[in-house]
Amino acid sequence: MFGAVVVGIGTAGWVRIRDMLTPHPGSPAEKLAVRGFISRRNLDNQQGVSQISVEEAVSRDDIHAAFICTENESHEDYGVFHLTIMKKTVSKQNLETSNLLLTKIGISLPGFGFPAFSGIARLTWLVELFGKLSVSAATLEEDSAKGYSKMTAKLLTSDNRPLTWVEERQTGLPRAKNINFVFDSCTLSEIPAAPRGAVGLFMQDLIHFSAKISDQVSPSQLQGEKERVLHCLELADRIQQLCQSL
Known part of the structure; x- marks a missing residue:
């Protein structure tokens, strides 16, 4: 068994504990056991799980993993969309140009971090579809009085096909x-539309x-994912640099 601690008890943290x-049944998730949760607040037990400190979590031998469920600015969130159906469609075509626009409702800007990082799931999605990318230009429009922001990133595929990614909030x-x-x-x-899974997205994750963590994924797959994650983080960092240099 692998012991885990949940950091942050909002909706996501509560669901992680529940799952x-x-x-x-019969899935690798049965190898995980929740050992406690960490919160900035002093809370009662959550679903029978007790609160522990960060110091205790890092010192205990029975805790091997942590689920970070805090605000985006406290970690660079990496998410993977389910792309099987769409990848089959895209792989058969030669891209000429593309645009990806994401509009979110009711999101307060403080605490969510720079859009290239808080929206990195979309960037990962584009890399999954089109392979390694480079950044040719990026801009950020902001109106703090209206709580508005719009990031526009110009990307290129390895064969110089243009992609435009917009995060608007x-x-x-x-x-x-x-x-x-x-x-x-x-x-x-x-x-x-993707087929509905037998379990929810949190349980799938x-x-x-x-x-x-239980060695049921090949080393080559893990290495490929590591390279993809690092590539997306480098792209997000370059986008942020270009936006802040204007």
Whole structure:
């Protein structure tokens, strides 16, 4: 068994505890046991799990992993979208140009970090679809009085095909994700529906994570994921540099 601690008890942290207490039967998630949670607040037990300090968590031999469920600015969030259906579509086409626009509703800017990092799931999604990318330009528009921000990043594929990634946020805007991938033979303007999994996304993520720490994922797969994560973080950092240099 691998012991785990949950850092942050908002909605995500509460669900992480729930899923570790009731893992999907027969899945690698059964190898995880929640040993406690960490919070800035002094709280009662959560679902029967007690609060512990950071010092205790790092010193205990029965704790091997941590689930970070705090605000975005306290960690660079890495998420992987389920791309199987869409990758099949994209892999058959030659890209000419594309745009990815994400609009979020009701998000306060403080605490969520720079858009290239807080939205890194979308960047990872583009790398999964089109391979390694480079950044050619990036801008950031902000209106703090209106709580508005818009990041526009110009990207290039390895064969110099252009991609545009936009993260736009303002309280009151409708939540939406819009794409416009123009290929030489067609245009893809909607994300194909993915089949519904047997368990929810949080449990799927828990199962994938458990498989990795219990050596059920090949070293080559882990290395490939490590390289992809580092590549996306480097891209996000370059985007931030370009935006802040203006």
